[in-house]
Amino acid sequence: MMKKFTVLKGIAAPLMVPNIDTDRIIRIERCAGIPRERQGEYMLEMMRLDPDGSENPHFILNKPPFREAKILLAAENFGCGSSRENAVWALMGWGLRCIIAPSFGDIFFGNCFQNGMLPIRLSAATVERLAAAIEADAGNAVLTVDLERQRILTAQGEEITFEVEPLRRRMLLEGLDEIGLTLEHEAEIAAFQNRDRGVRPWLYV
Amino acid sequence: MTLSTATGTAAPSTLFDKLWERHVVAEPAPGVSLLHVDRHFFTDLHSPEFKLLAARGLPVRNPEMTFCVADHVVSSRPGRTGGNAAWSETYLADLRAGSKRYRIKLFDVNDDGQGIAHVIGPELGITQPGMLVVVGDSHTSTHGALGALAWGIGSSEGVHVLATQTVVQRKPKRMRIRFEGTPGPGVEAKDLILHAIGKLGTAAGAGYAVEYAGSAIRALDIEGRLTVCNLSIEMGAKSGMIAPDEKTAAYLRGRRYAPKAEHWDLAVQHWKTFGTDDDAVFEREVEIDVRKIRPQITWGTSPQDVIAIDATIPDPASAGGERRQAMLAALEYMGLVPGQPIAGTKIDWVFIGSCTNSRMSDLRSAANVVRGRKVAAHVRAWVVPGSQGVKRDAEAEGLDRIFREAGFEWREPGCSLCVGANGELVGPGERCVSTSNRNFVGRQGPGARTHLASPPMAAAAAIAGVITDVRQSTLEKR
Numbered sequence: 214m215m216k217k218f219t220v221l222k223g224i225a226a227p228l229m230v231p232n233i234d235t236d237r238i239i240r241i242e243r244c245a246g247i248p249r250e251r252q253g254e255y256m257l258e259m260m261r262l263d264p265d266g267s268e269n270p271h272f273i274l275n276k277p278p279f280r281e282a283k284i285l286l287a288a289e290n291f292g293c294g295s296s297r298e299n300a301v302w303a304l305m306g307w308g309l310r311c312i313i314a315p316s317f318g319d320i321f322f323g324n325c326f327q328n329g330m331l332p333i334r335l336s337a338a339t340v341e342r343l344a345a346a347i348e349a350d351a352g353n354a355v356l357t358v359d360l361e362r363q364r365i366l367t368a369q370g371e372e373i374t375f376e377v378e379p380l381r382r383r384m385l386l387e388g389l390d391e392i393g394l395t396l397e398h399e400a401e402i403a404a405f406q407n408r409d410r411g412v413r414p415w416l417y418v
Numbered sequence: 419m420t421l422s423t424a425t426g427t428a429a430p431s432t433l434f435d436k437l438w439e440r441h442v443v444a445e446p447a448p449g450v451s452l453l454h455v456d457r458h459f460f461t462d463l464h465s466p467e468f469k470l471l472a473a474r475g476l477p478v479r480n481p482e483m484t485f486c487v488a489d490h491v492v493s494s495r496p497g498r499t500g501g502n503a504a505w506s507e508t509y510l511a512d513l514r515a516g517s518k519r520y521r522i523k524l525f526d527v528n529d530d531g532q533g534i535a536h537v538i539g540p541e542l543g544i545t546q547p548g549m550l551v552v553v554g555d556s557h558t559s560t561h562g563a564l565g566a567l568a569w570g571i572g573s574s575e576g577v578h579v580l581a582t583q584t585v586v587q588r589k590p591k592r593m594r595i596r597f598e599g600t601p602g603p604g605v606e607a608k609d610l611i612l613h614a615i616g617k618l619g620t621a622a623g624a625g626y627a628v629e630y631a632g633s634a635i636r637a638l639d640i641e642g643r644l645t646v647c648n649l650s651i652e653m654g655a656k657s658g659m660i661a662p663d664e665k666t667a668a669y670l671r672g673r674r675y676a677p678k679a680e681h682w683d684l685a686v687q688h689w690k691t692f693g694t695d696d697d698a699v700f701e702r703e704v705e706i707d708v709r710k711i712r713p714q715i716t717w718g719t720s721p722q723d724v725i726a727i728d729a730t731i732p733d734p735a736s737a738g739g740e741r742r743q744a745m746l747a748a749l750e751y752m753g754l755v756p757g758q759p760i761a762g763t764k765i766d767w768v769f770i771g772s773c774t775n776s777r778m779s780d781l782r783s784a785a786n787v788v789r790g791r792k793v794a795a796h797v798r799a800w801v802v803p804g805s806q807g808v809k810r811d812a813e814a815e816g817l818d819r820i821f822r823e824a825g826f827e828w829r830e831p832g833c834s835l836c837v838g839a840n841g842e843l844v845g846p847g848e849r850c851v852s853t854s855n856r857n858f859v860g861r862q863g864p865g866a867r868t869h870l871a872s873p874p875m876a877a878a879a880a881i882a883g884v885i886t887d888v889r890q891s892t893l894e895k896r
């Protein structure tokens with residue numbers, strides 16, 4: 214079932230490239246050809262690896278301390294494009310549990326919550342400020358993300374508030390699963406269909 | 419929300435809001451709606467999810483409302499019996515086993531209804547106005563062209579739909595894009611929407627459901643509307659839709675899954691009850707003058723990187739910050755030089771296909787450019803019809819002959835080169851003019867360079883062997 218998310222303390226890696234699409238996060242042949250548990254090895258492979266398969270030493274996630282990152286700072290529209298949930302599985306398989314960006318692809322954003330990954334929207338200015346501080350000094354890279362209190366604590370002791378919709382927050386904190394919650398509404402689903410059958414009978418043939 | 423039926427008057431409301439309201443089953447939390455799903459397409463790439471359902475011991479709640487489709491992993495090779503990627507057969511086997519176990523209708527590899535989910539949904543009349551349609555695929559917005567609520571979902575949500583016939587959703591904001599005026603020669607539905615994405619940007623629709631309206635939309639046939647709605651996700655929108663009209667009903671009448679005679683009048687009556695009220699308020703309104711749009715082509719690695727065919731490749735020096743970096747990276751990947759005309763760029767591949775542009779009207783307009791001419795010797799050119807139905811109709815009209823005689827390969831229906839999930843790829847560094855919807859880095863294969871364009875523009879490029887202005891190409895033909 215779903216992993217809980219309460220407090221996460223870890224290295225944050227800045228990857229300030231706008232419009233990182235889910236095709237880029239994990240290629241289609243990895244989605245189809247590699248078991249879900251191993252897809253982390255292929256996360257962002259077109260950026261992380263050179264065409265011959267060796268690591269690109271200049272790419273941020275290949276440099277210490279960012280190899281150990283649990284948090285990603287990203288630019289606008291992160292996770293746009295394809296609906297592939299493999300993108301979330303690959304990011305998590307690589308070790309990430311939280312993405313902080315000014316905006317996200319809508320389906321990706323929803324997919325995160327289904328898997329215990331926390332996507333946080335912060336203003337572009339705030340994300341850029343955090344990224345700049347880390348780029349200037351890797352000693353600033355440790356962030357603490359506290360979902361209960363909806364606060365990010367920086368290495369210099371600054372507190373940044375964020376907001377997560379209450380139901381989604383509760384589901385992450387308690388590791389609740391959406392199907393389980395919806396099954397409690399079975400009577401309402403049945404009632405809807407009974408009513409609807411009278412209005413749109415052609416749908417029920 | 420705004421419907422106050424008690425007094426018989428309703429506050430002005432949008433098409434989107436009206437349909438949303440009609441699908442609310444429950445409100446599990448403030449601002450969160452549980453919506454009824456009327457139709458669900460389950461594509462081959464999702465077949466592992468049947469195991470997730472089985473592991474939970476849950477049945478499929480309404481198997482008659484889901485349709486399984488073999489589209490992504492199937493080969494497009496003539497004479498195919500399955501897929502040609504290493505994983506294809508496993509996915510197809512799991513899809514067949516799941517559809518059998520849960521009694522879900524399957525459109526298998528060579529079934530007469532097979533095709534890309536977003537092509538067969540409308541074509542078979544499975545998608546209808548007023549429905550809520552979901553697919554584990556981001557281009558589900560296509561179905562909105564018939565006046566349906568339609569959006570892509572993830573894998574977990576797909577399992578949720580199978581188990582509960584509902585989705586948990588937060589209502590997006592509303593945007594309306596009006597296309598006004600009559601398009602000039604050589605300008606297709608694809609050009610209208612590519613132009614809009616170029617103007618607004620790939621994140622402009624984030625958090626919005628888009629309604630397309632205006633005289634140019636009303637003038638489009640249903641297939642053109644499907645193309646417009648298809649690309650909604652490329653501006654980040656949750657969905658795209660067009661209010662149903664007489665054309666919509668005429669399009670659906672008699673299709674395999676359309677309402678049968680005994681329900682037809684009732685259904686049409688029902689469809690007439692929605693449409694955006696005159697004074698409904700959208701959070702964002704955009705108007706686009708169609709008369710100014712010229713045939714479009716992308717130059718970069720995002721659909722927003724688009725210019726008119728007679729324009730020059732933009733200079734990153736004109737942009738700042740992150741955008742400038744992104745443009746530099748895109749130009750490097752694409753092997754293009756700023757300031758040069760895009761027309762005349764040599765190409766290796768042409769792909770006419772995908773859920774964006776693989777329907778009869780697309781193939782007809784491409785065939786009109788191709789008729790009696792030859793594909794340039796160095797170009798590999800494919801036509802992959804969107805469905806078995808399109809393929810049959812095209813063959814009946816002789817379009818396959820026009821393409822074949824010109825040197826195109828006439829292939830079997832599926833997603834094919836749009837994403838390469840079946841192992842069909844454009845090679846590293848090769849340049850392809852494609853009628854699909856994504857020019858992302860590596861989308862058509864590692865290192866592949868994609869230029870998005872309309873079917874006639876792709877056809878003109880195949881003949882010329884370089885990116886070319888379809889208007890010029892048509893003149894030369896005369």
Ligand code: SF4
Nearest residue numbers: 557772773833836837
């Ligand atoms: S044709 Fe392309 S965009 Fe459309 S469903 Fe298939 S892979 Fe996705």
